[in-house]
Amino acid sequence: MFDMLNGVLERYEQLENLLSDPAVISDRDNYQKYARERSEKTSVVEKYLEWKALKDRFSEAKEILSVSNDKELIELAKIDLEEVSEALAETEERLKILLIPKDPYDDKNIYLEVRAGTGGDEASLFAANLLRMYSRYAELEGWKTEVVSGNETEVGGYREVVLLIKGRGAYSRLKYEAGGHRVQRIPETEASGRIHTSACTVAVMPEADEVDVHIEPKDIRIDVYRSGGAGGQHINTTDSAVRITHIPTNIVVTCQDERSQIKNKERAMKLLLSKLLEDKLSRQNSERADTRKLQVGSGDRSERIRTYNFPQNRLTDHRINLTVYNLDRIMEGELGGILSEIIAFDQAEKLKEAGLS
Numbered sequence: 001m002f003d004m005l006n007g008v009l010e011r012y013e014q015l016e017n018l019l020s021d022p023a024v025i026s027d028r029d030n031y032q033k034y035a036r037e038r039s040e041k042t043s044v045v046e047k048y049l050e051w052k053a054l055k056d057r058f059s060e061a062k063e064i065l066s067v068s069n070d071k072e073l074i075e076l077a078k079i080d081l082e083e084v085s086e087a088l089a090e091t092e093e094r095l096k097i098l099l100i101p102k103d104p105y106d107d108k109n110i111y112l113e114v115r116a117g118t119g120g121d122e123a124s125l126f127a128a129n130l131l132r133m134y135s136r137y138a139e140l141e142g143w144k145t146e147v148v149s150g151n152e153t154e155v156g157g158y159r160e161v162v163l164l165i166k167g168r169g170a171y172s173r174l175k176y177e178a179g180g181h182r183v184q185r186i187p188e189t190e191a192s193g194r195i196h197t198s199a200c201t202v203a204v205m206p207e208a209d210e211v212d213v214h215i216e217p218k219d220i221r222i223d224v225y226r227s228g229g230a231g232g233q234h235i236n237t238t239d240s241a242v243r244i245t246h247i248p249t250n251i252v253v254t255c256q257d258e259r260s261q262i263k264n265k266e267r268a269m270k271l272l273l274s275k276l277l278e279d280k281l282s283r284q285n286s287e288r289a290d291t292r293k294l295q296v297g298s299g300d301r302s303e304r305i306r307t308y309n310f311p312q313n314r315l316t317d318h319r320i321n322l323t324v325y326n327l328d329r330i331m332e333g334e335l336g337g338i339l340s341e342i343i344a345f346d347q348a349e350k351l352k353e354a355g356l357s
Helices: 002-019 028-067 071-099 120-141 170-177 261-289 336-353
Strands: 110-116 144-152 158-166 179-185 196-206 220-225 241-246 251-255 304-309 314-317 322-324
Touching: 002 028, 002 071, 028 071, 071 336, 110 120, 110 170, 110 261, 120 144, 120 158, 120 170, 120 179, 120 196, 144 251, 144 261, 158 170, 170 196, 170 336, 196 261, 220 261, 241 261, 251 261, 314 336, 322 336
Parallel strands: 179 304
Antiparallel strands: 110 158, 110 196, 144 158, 179 196, 220 241, 241 251, 304 314, 314 322
16 A cells, blocks of 8 residues: 555655646646646645654654653653554555545536336335435535426326436435335325335436537437426427437437426436436446446446335345334435445445455
């Protein structure tokens, strides 16, 4: 690990010199490239310098204990040694995490899509529950949310719904939600009290732009139609709704929430870019999954990641074998504890892969 850290520090010092070179300063593209690289390394370097300072204090305290006869000085050195030892251990763990390659999309906003699976009306109602859970979590985090598109059912659920979540780090926290979510509960219409099982799938897509994904105009087909609500009700009488089909992948997106066809087209294009990026990332993750014992956050929609058991107030995350009995609070958006456990597990797996554990 320390060979890696010394390499990072050496490169950081090179970048500092480059950024003060008049030839680099006059070349805008190169200057921005080096400044971005330095910025990415700053947190690692700062933490490593902190570790080096602690290591010096540790050595000084050890030296005092080995040569001094002053009882008061020895006592102070023992106290310092204990404090520094604890701080060194914490700093080393933090350095390991900082050395894990950063996901370039972690700070992005996200589109979160919930789609009802097996279970009919009950699955659509669960999709609405998940939408509310994620909306409440975003609210607790201070993030903004906006329903981009939704296909409502007559019972008040969703066949599918897409939520835009705007907030720094949204993707870094919620990317682990991608996959299959199973619910076990007694439907309100079930007179016999029998527990039903249904499911939804969740997709988490970093908000993309044309820098991340390029779309050729010839590869898309755009259709416009009249907006409609649940039960076939017409929202308006103009052809403002937009459907965009990406022909090479057959990915289809729709948007009908705005009354303006132009706005619906803009929103649908943004969603399409994000779906194409998610498709690319899912394929990359699937290729890497073969080398990992457990692919947390793989984005594989067929993977059942979690079970919500309402009669027992129990939630189980199958990827990390975690079971908690506060499902009622989690459905109110208190997802932070679960997500932190999953992130810690994923970091531990990546540290093993990098040989840093």
